[in-house]
Structures are given as C-alpha cells and as structure tokens.
Amino acid sequence: MHPYFSQEVRYAGLIQSSVRAAFSLLNCGRSEGPMISAQHSPLTRKLSAFVALSEAELAALERLHQRRRTFVAGRDMVHQGQTDQAAYVLSSGWVCSYKIQPDGTRQIVDFQIPGDFLGLRSVLLRTSDHSFEPIVKIEAAEVLKDDLLKTFAETPRLAAAILWAASRDEAMVVEHLVGLGRRDADARMAHFLLELGSRLALVGLGTKEGYDCPLTQYHLADALGLSAIHVNRVLRQLRESGMATFRNGRVSFGDRDKLVALAEFDPVYLDHTGPLLI
C-alpha cells in the first residue's frame, strides 16, 4: 500500500466533509441553536456568531481544545520555513505573526487573539513563511492533523465554518495592506483599534466601550509601519481629541462615531455572512 495512503484518505475526508458542510450552511442561515455563553471557548463564540451550531458540533469544537499547551511570551512558537505538523487554536493570550527584514526591521502581518487559528495553512498546504511570537504568556490548544481530520469528518459543518474563518483572516490582511498604502498614521491607528475591538467583541473580550490590550507601542509601530515614537504621538492626539484612549493596557473608546469617520472604518470585510460556496 502507498505509504501515504491512510493520510491521503483522511485528507480527502476532511475536505470532502467541509465542502458538503458548506452547502449545509447555505440552508441553515443564522437560525436558533443552543445558547452560547462565556463558558464556551472563544473559537466557539466566534463561529457561533455566524453559524448556528448543534450541540454535537459544539461538543466537538470543545474537544478540539483537549491538548492544552502554554507558551511563554517572546519566544517564537513557529519559525519561518519550519514545517510544523500541528496547528493551534489560541484560547487565551495574544500572538503576532511577523516577518523580519534583512536590515533587522520587523513588520507584523497580523495579530491572533483568542479563538483564532495559528498555522492552519502549514497543516493544510505548506510551510509558513513567517514567524509566530506570543506577546504574553498564552494558552493554546494543539490541534494535530489527525484530531482536526477526525473532527471535520464527524462534524463536517465545522470544517466549513473554519474555512470561512480562514477566509476572513485573509480579508483582514488585505485590509491591512490597504491601510499601510493609503491611510495616514491617525487613520491607520483608528482603523486598527476599531478592527481589534470588533474582533475581540466577537469572542466576548470587549465591548463598545473598550477592551484590554497587552500590546506595547512597539508592537503597534511594527504593525502599522510607524516608529514607536510617532505611535505615541498619534495615541496622544486620539486621547486629547476624545476619540479613544490607550493606557495601562486598556483601550477605551470615547467618541466612537468620530473615530469611525477618521478611520473610514467599514466593517463589511469582517462581517461577510454570505454563502461559502456558491
């Protein structure tokens, strides 16, 4: 027998399930389902905002969180070029994915917050070409290939929901690119704070008023393509104009409408609820 055969069959099962699931989603809409509360994992809360999951699916999702691991802040979880077999679901803490330039400067591509996947692509397609670093001590559920495949095979609609989440992540990267190219520092910061707020609210870690945020001004600088010093000035200006305050690890929105106008923030790219497969 072909040495890869068993894996091959499993992969086929995975994606076959996910495709079937996508069609199921077309017919379910956001109908009523089990109540989602703070006891559920962030990933569950995120997916439940867009897809009504059954009790069985909820249970399967929670089972994905069995292999709990922790990582200390500051040491890379995944390096460029590493072909890591496992993906992770972040359950608490923050991570950033970034690339280092030859001249030593760093560009942060995206942040991962609880409920987000890490390294999903390195499992499904190829090695990651950027690195992952925990920003604080994090807790993540290691998801081995086999666990993932098993879950997907048993609860195929989950596969579709997770692929949907991956596609949303891609849209965020594109929006990030647009911000770097065509927004000034103020609008970039405003947009960033608002996007993060929307993402966190989805997993119960923030409200319209604000959210806790462990990022330093250096993180913001590396994400937004600015110097840390200028980040500080921009934050001061947002604070003094009453739009938003970022102090002591807490982001507080003041005049949210003004902030949205400054950022030209249009959250459709975060909220696309349309069918996954047409």
Added chain:
Amino acid sequence: MHPYFSQEVRYAGLIQSSVRAAFSLLNCGRSEGPMISAQHSPLTRKLSAFVALSEAELAALERLHQRRRTFVAGRDMVHQGQTDQAAYVLSSGWVCSYKIQPDGTRQIVDFQIPGDFLGLRSVLLRTSDHSFEPIVKIEAAEVLKDDLLKTFAETPRLAAAILWAASRDEAMVVEHLVGLGRRDADARMAHFLLELGSRLALVGLGTKEGYDCPLTQYHLADALGLSAIHVNRVLRQLRESGMATFRNGRVSFGDRDKLVALAEFDPVYLDHTGPLLI
C-alpha cells in the same frame, strides 16, 4: 435529492483529487517530463517550472483554455461583492486587483500576468471583496466551475499544482504588505520591478535583461502607496544610478546586483518548491 447534491459530489471529488495529487507531488520531484516550449500556455509554463506534468496533464491544462474571452482595458471584470460563478485564467495582457477607499484613493493589491488565475477564491470559497480591472485589452479563458471540477477529477495532480500557485499568490500579498510597511520608496520600487521580472520570466515574458510592462506610473503609485510624481522621481533615480530603466513600456535591468541589494530582494517566497501537504 438535495438540490445541491450533484455539485456537492463534484466538489468533494475536486478536493479529494487535489489532496491525492499533493501526495503524488511529494514523490515526483522535478523529474524529467515532456519538453515545455513557448507554444504552451503561460499557465502551463508556470506550473511546469515546479512540477513535472505528464502529456495527459498538459493536454488537460490546455483544454482549460477553450472558452476564450476578451475584455477591454479599464472596465472592471469583477466588482466587489459580486458572486461570480466563473474564474479566469489570464492568457495575455495584464490585470490589477484593487480596493477603492471611501475618499476615492485606490490601493492596488496585486497584478495578474499571463498564467495567473483570477477569482479562483470566489469560485471555491466566497465572493471577492475587491475588484479586477484589465490594464490593457486582455484575453482570458473563462473557467466554469464544472470545467474546473472535471479537469481536477481527471488529472488530480493539476489540482495540487493550482492550489500551490494560489498559496504562492498569498505569499506575494504578504510580501507586498511588508514592503509598504517597512521599505522606503526606492527599495519598494526596486523590489517590485524584480518580483515582476521573476514572475514574468517564469512564463517566458521576460529575461534577466528586462521585460515589457504596460503599467503607467499611476499604476505603480497606487500599488506602491506613493504619489505618481514621486514614482517618477524614483524611476529617474534608478535610471541615473544605472540600476534599472523603465521607459516606453519596457523595464531594462542595468546593474541587477545593485538593484537586488537595494531592494533586499530575497525570492524564496516565489520559489518555494517544498511539499504541498505535510
């Protein structure tokens, strides 16, 4: 029967094939195959650079190009939010994908050159959230869902090769983001010209010396996050320093090593030949 059933089965077949194919690729390497010449389509040339394709696969690839269509320059092929059933393979001409900001500014996310797919994701996953505009009159092969599925089912290694190409496109977007965040105008331009050169050379549309390029300085500006005026000055500087000339629709490399050094151009993200699924 479920109204989507037949499509569902086809999708499952598609992805199942592609997964099986990915494993096949693991065992083939870049072994010898049929000779690839300029008579083949650009897509064929691109994929053949990384995967040895059989005669049958080559023939299937060419058959994908049957439904030829042309589009005039300047009018959008796909609008944001449009759920288009078809994807396209570009066979001649250039296209750009972009997003328009509320304030009217434009950010070009990527350019498509012959051999590239357009709207592949809108077929497989969801509606595109950016627009596509032909830069010159183009010729593209319309690939209907059913054609694609049939091809993939019959020649599964093609599915893997095409997924590989999609993953490469994603890596280019990330690299673009890094450039906007952390490179100055000169390095950004140098990097852009080099990347484009590598991509074009892969489909036989350029050499180490240079390539034809229909982009205006406004296109460059919108892609690189600069003003058209500054693009002009940067091009002049590259020209006067003998590194590269962009005039009359032609990019000519002068001192390529110097250009690579200026851009800190490291083409690994374009050349990753590793296994697709591990």
Added chain:
DNA sequence: CGTTAGTTTGATGGTCCTCAAGCACTGTGG
C-alpha cells in the same frame, strides 16, 4: 536600589506629498 522595559516629550531633518506648470505623444474633428 539598580536594571530593564516601556512611555513620554522636544528638536531637527529627511522623505514624500501637494500644487503648479510644461512637455511629448496620440487620436479626433474641422
């Protein structure tokens, strides 16, 4: 209590944008 990481502020200067205008080329219509 010294060290380190992170924040804050000021001063200076470079990069790149904006406004303005001229030039080259192409196609169109009188």
Added chain:
DNA sequence: CCACAGTGCTTGAGGACCATCAAACTAACG
C-alpha cells in the same frame, strides 16, 4: 493639414508628515 483635447511623463517649489536622535520619566522586578 492643423487645432485641440486627452493621456501620460517630467520637473520645480514649498510644506506636511513622520523618522531619527536625545533624554527624562515611570513602573516592575530581582
């Protein structure tokens, strides 16, 4: 054939935005 408009390229001058350098300040921590 020439006037004219349209598109794209080129150059100059002035100024906004943001980086860099320098340094003080706070809080956490062993």
